[in-house]
Amino acid sequence: MSNPPEKKTLGRVVKHTEMPDLSKSFSSVLLAEAITSKRTGMKLTLVDVSQVLNISKPTLIKIEKGDVNVQFFNVLKVMEYLGLSFSLVSDDASHHNNKKVNDEQWY
Numbered sequence: 001m002s003n004p005p006e007k008k009t010l011g012r013v014v015k016h017t018e019m020p021d022l023s024k025s026f027s028s029v030l031l032a033e034a035i036t037s038k039r040t041g042m043k044l045t046l047v048d049v050s051q052v053l054n055i056s057k058p059t060l061i062k063i064e065k066g067d068v069n070v071q072f073f074n075v076l077k078v079m080e081y082l083g084l085s086f087s088l089v090s091d092d093a094s095h096h097n098n099k100k101v102n103d104e105q106w107y
Contacts, residue, residue, distance in 0.1 A: 032066035
């Protein structure tokens with residue numbers, strides 16, 4: 001029995017990028033870095049992901065640069081495909097302690 005021919009990669013090799021420190025304060029850039037790291041860790045090209053999800057490559061590039069003008073639905077679609085999820089954290093301590101919180105203070 002002969003071995004199947006090796007699959008040749010077309011285009012560029014995907015270089016894995018480091019996962020950012022997710023304990024840092026949330027930002028669009030931090031999310032973008034996490035998405036990029038996950039995609040590259042899975043050895044997926046921008047074209048691979050954009051074709052599977054039926055979104056344009058420029059949109060995916062914007063997502064991976066942290067562009068806040070991208071439709072949130074597309075960000076969620078990419079995250080779901082890559083196996084990433086949000087963890088929502090609520091600070092209800094101010095409500096339980098009956099402390100008044102200045103509206104200009106937010107965390």
